[in-house]
Amino acid sequence: MRNKKAPSPLLKLITLPTPFPLSTVNAVLIEAQPLTLIDCGPKDPGTLAALEAALAARGHRIEDLRQLVLTHHHVDHVGLAGTIVARSGAAVLSHPYNAPYLTNFEAHRQRNLPFFAQIWAEGGVPGPILEKMLHSSEGMGRWLDPVAITRPLDEGDILTFTDPPQQWRVYYTPGHAGGLICLYNNHTAELLANDHLIRDISSNPVLEPPPLGSVGGPRPKRLVEYLRHMQRMAALAPAPRIAYTGHGEPVLDVGELVRKRTAFHRRRADKIHAALAAGPRTLWQLTEPLFARLTRGMDFFLAISETLAHLDLLESEGRVEALCRNGLVTWAQRPAVSD
Ligand SMILES: [Zn+2]
Structure with a gap:
């Protein structure tokens, strides 16, 4: 039987300081080809210095990154993307819903x-x-530099790596945010859940307007979506051995956490x-x-x-x-x- 707490040989969790009430955010480094960072923290000198130090400790530089995956549009997860892309030329992978937030946050806010x-x-x-x-x-826009998505990701897409070989499947799981994706490696049973599942706090199903292109259309029902997509993560086969989260410690029992969150919203x-x-x-x-x-x-x-x-x-x-x-x-x- 696998040791539930054994560190993953495939990825490195990087906890970054932020100037926000949730004082840290987690990024994930996949040390394979192409070298990939998943989320990156807000545009803040302290966050950038911590990211550079964490990469250096593993023998990497920002310039070495080839891919940057952005799990959802919130500034505490994506703000440094512009800086990273300017220095590395990394490809930017994200759900298309996030594009207007990433390319011109202030215009979209207005x-x-x-x-x-x-x-x-x-x-x-x-x-x-x-x-x-x-x-x-x-003033929220000051926490991020604009960046364009170069590879749109959606449900069922596969991220393939070599050295060591591995595959991560994209799950489109809106709820906390309309463009949120999780990644699952069914070989290692590791889930990258970012803010979809957080161990110690209940993620807010944040009110958002209809996506661009359907302005005036029905308002998304984020909690209804969120509960449905949480159930999908609890039903993954094989069951996740560990879920790395966007803030705080990993989740070791996804089914139990989903039951707890569902009961909370029910109450x-x-x-x-x-x-x-x-x-x-x-x-x-x-x-x-x-x-x-x-x-x-x-x-x-x-x-x-x-x-x-x-x-x-x-x-x-x-x-x-x-x-x-x-x-x-x-x-x-x-x-x-x-x-
Ligand atoms: Zn978030």
Whole structure:
């Protein structure tokens, strides 16, 4: 039987410091041909120095990297990509959904603001808090340099390496972010899960607008997707022996973690459903009591995103419905269907 904690001969986990509340982010180095880095941390001098030191400790330089895989568009995972590509000429592999965030973050941020503003206004969010949230993503672009995807990755694609030979299959697993991919090596039963599965915190199913090209189309239901794609990771065959995560320690029992996360979201959805027993509520009326003591715009954003995600889940199950009147959306329980 394989030792569950034996270090992988194929990859090296590199933990990088970040200036963000989650104080570190994990990158993964695949020491094979082509030399490949998976995620790279934000554009920050401390992060870059730590990455250079970690590579040097293995006898590599940034200039030696041939491929850079970006698992999703969040700046704490992709910010240094522009720097790395400028120095190494590495190919950039990522899901096409991430392209507008990677090529021109600020333009895409601006483009998305009306989408968010409409949801918050319809959700009854008070003006000052709405303003705070609109400003909360300002300046975010300073954490990344633009970079273009040179090889789009999607479900079923295979990354093939030599010396030592190995293959990693791409799983498209949106939920935490719309362009998130995991990589699985079914020979070694190692999963690269980034922020799809995190051992010690529950990943936020972050509210996002419809992808470019379907603007005005239906809003993605990120929690519904997230729960479905978590189940896919729990059902991998053979079962993952270890899942390397985007923050913190690896997960050694993916099935158990997925059960835990699913139960957590189930409880939160039930709590929101119960809060509607007293009558219809707006998104803001439901969010406020769940997340007391918030002050920062980004915290309000994440709290509202989380509540709306659970309403989406309840709606997909036919347990609640959204009613729109005079520009205000209220959520109401639907009578239980008995059969
Ligand atoms: Zn993330």
